[in-house]
Amino acid sequence: MILTHQSRTAVENMLTHWNRIVPIENIAVAYGGPLETFESIEHPHKAFITSDRLRTTDHQRERQSYHPIFQAIAAQKLTDGHEHVHLTEFDHIPLQNNINELQETFLQNEGADVLGYAVRRVDRTNNPHYLTHVHEARFLDFIASISVRKDKRAIFSMLGFGTFWTKEAFLALANVDEPFPIYLEIFMPTVAHHLGFRLRSFPASSYVSSQATFSSPQVEKAIANGEWFVHPAKDQWTATTT
Amino acid sequence: MNHKLRKLANQLVVVAAKLIGSQIRDHRTNQPIGKAILLPFRGKIHLLGYHCPQEHGQHVIPEFDTQQRATYWKQTIVFTQQPEPDYPREHPQRDPNPSE
Numbered sequence: 001m002i003l004t005h006q007s008r009t010a011v012e013n014m015l016t017h018w019n020r021i022v023p024i025e026n027i028a029v030a031y032g033g034p035l036e037t038f039e040s041i042e043h044p045h046k047a048f049i050t051s052d053r054l055r056t057t058d059h060q061r062e063r064q065s066y067h068p069i070f071q072a073i074a075a076q077k078l079t080d081g082h083e084h085v086h087l088t089e090f091d092h093i094p095l096q097n098n099i100n101e102l103q104e105t106f107l108q109n110e111g112a113d114v115l116g117y118a119v120r121r122v123d124r125t126n127n128p129h130y131l132t133h134v135h136e137a138r139f140l141d142f143i144a145s146i147s148v149r150k151d152k153r154a155i156f157s158m159l160g161f162g163t164f165w166t167k168e169a170f171l172a173l174a175n176v177d178e179p180f181p182i183y184l185e186i187f188m189p190t191v192a193h194h195l196g197f198r199l200r201s202f203p204a205s206s207y208v209s210s211q212a213t214f215s216s217p218q219v220e221k222a223i224a225n226g227e228w229f230v231h232p233a234k235d236q237w238t239a240t241t242t
Numbered sequence: 243m244n245h246k247l248r249k250l251a252n253q254l255v256v257v258a259a260k261l262i263g264s265q266i267r268d269h270r271t272n273q274p275i276g277k278a279i280l281l282p283f284r285g286k287i288h289l290l291g292y293h294c295p296q297e298h299g300q301h302v303i304p305e306f307d308t309q310q311r312a313t314y315w316k317q318t319i320v321f322t323q324q325p326e327p328d329y330p331r332e333h334p335q336r337d338p339n340p341s342e
């Protein structure tokens with residue numbers, strides 16, 4: 001599941017690249033751009049996300065949410081026939097042809113249900129997202145109300161892009177209502193943990209932090225080194241064809 | 243304009259913390275875990291410009307240090323971090339054998 005808001009041409013370039021790695025029927029697009037562009041995208045597996053919770057400007061302070069994407073995917077039954085969900089963003093570019101095999105193997109080796117980048121426990125720390133959420137009593141009350149864990153004050157954070165889920169964990173999260181705005185970097189890992197799922201971080205070296213596109217020496221070196229992704233390559237699909 | 247000025251001021255604090263801030267070490271491991279300016283003001287201690295060199299750096303937990311000998315005139319606030327999450331799966335309704 002790839003989240004994008006880019007032009008039709010950029011989306012087509014993106015799908016062409018992903019289709020070298022994943023069968024086209026396994027790729028879904030969650031679209032957060034204009035409706036007319038969404039309607040022009042000729043890809044059968046797509047969902048138009050209208051929610052203001054996704055379409056934020058100051059993402060952290062407006063507490064941007066990916067929960068509408070989870071719910072749209074669940075409602076359209078786009079996970080049917082699949083065991084895992086890779087929820088990513090248009091600027092998170094796979095570099096290896098066996099990327100799903102790499103992620104699935106890592107998930108199984110870790111005995112995990114959810115993989116993400118920079119998965120951290122943040123309660124009692126100076127993490128600004130934790131501090132602003134815990135300032136509201138209803139936040140910990142909500143977590144306690146859904147938790148199967150003994151420690152109901154454990155709060156987690158992870159980056160929003162490139163998360164990898166078992167279908168069970170993904171649909172369980174989709175089934176939880178977001179009772180008030182909770183920032184996606186807090187909501188996804190914290191709710192998954194308190195529903196009883198096991199979180200783990202991807203290996204630190206599994207992506208290159210760069211805006212470089214495929215033609216750059218840096219990305220060529222990353223591919224040769226076996227890196228999994230480059231992020232955030234925001235111009236990959238608009239600057240060039242694949 | 244106010245927003246730009248505020249952003250600039252924030253960036254200056256971060257730069258100042260990198261240049262003249264205190265090195266913060268994890269009290270348990272003695273590893274450096276960032277730099278910040280620690281500013282006591284109006285009965286609170288403010289952490290300014292905290293910067294951790296690690297990619298997507300961890301955040302810090304302040305706590306009072308333990309004392310081998312009771313010292314009445316001084317206590318020390320130290321910093322540590324949360325360990326990397328490594329919690330088992332826990333599905334009360336779904337686990338075939340929850341005791342495992």
